[in-house]
């Protein structure tokens with residue numbers, strides 16, 4: 015059944031495009047449908063039963079000796095706009111190679127195995143992220159009416175794309191939850207590459223809050239309004255931003271603080287700004303440390319007049335399964351793969367899966383830490399070390415008593 019050698023490089027080439035603009039596999043797009051279909055056929059050709067749920071999550075179930083809950087691995091099929099070759103896809107195809115290797119090694123594993131290709135994780139087409147794993151785990155979502163930048167609703171895009179997958183020879187159903195979930199992923203940061211370590215074992219995923227801050231002013235003539243009589247939204251916003259950066263610099267080493275978007279109205283060179291809106295994204299390894307920073311941040315903001323703050327996102331910190339991580343540490347030591355334990359500053363499907371089943375993550379290095387860009391790169395030898403560790407990890411889980 016699993017006679018072919020698994021060729022990770024060939025699979026990555028097959029599922030990625032060669033475009034200079036990188037990967038644009040937005041959820042429910044043509045390329046996304048094509049890739050999920052190709053994956054279903056690949057799994058079926060290797061003896062898997064395919065399930066496709068109403069959000070387009072693909073589950074490929076490979077048999078075990080016992081009829082019991084499967085040991086699952088996988089990641090997401092979608093990318094950001096102009097994304098890289100490995101974010102998400104490596105976990106799907108690396109997971110496929112790991113499962114294939116296990117079956118090549120001989121006897122059927124005791125427990126069945128499952129490869130999951132989540133529909134969407136990035137939030138890059140519609141203003142909602144993790145819609146795939148949230149559906150997979152039964153979380154309620156209000157996403158049907160969300161629109162993409164061309165005005166297509168989530169519901170229109172979803173039903174059109176999922177119809178094409180469910181027309182295949184698959185079970186049309188939400189998959190029952192697996193016994194555990196192990197996600198293989200690129201680090202998307204520089205720590206492993208800088209430490210020359212091929213493996214990261216993820217302890218948890220950061221807590222994250224996002225805000226939209228608006229400073230209100232009064233539009234007026236840039237030449238005739240005396241400096242002392244202005245309500246200049248940009249002047250206030252820039253001082254506020256500088257104070258917030260000062261605060262962030264003095265806070266704990268694990269805090270990240272980003273002002274990534276600034277919008278000014280009317281945004282005209284000879285008019286004093288009427289309003290300036292900017293975003294704040296702040297992340298910390300623990301909910302307590304994030305709360306400490308947020309309270310200091312509010313104190314700073316209160317020192318400025320005419321400022322309104324709207325919270326747009328709150329995600330608590332996630333602690334992934336310690337038992338699965340410790341087991342992976344033991345296996346990595348036996349296999350002589352240097353590793354470090356680390357926190358993830360990026361969100362992943364694993365934080366959603368972790369709410370319902372024991373979940374762990376394995377990272378491989380990202381060259382110069384770049385991700386979400388066409389320059390995203392991990393060398394093949396590191397990708398294969400990740401797959402080798404995943405294979406051993408899945409095998410240990412699937413064959414335990």
Ligand SMILES: [Zn+2]
Pocket residue numbers: 090101102135199362
């Ligand atoms: Zn990802």
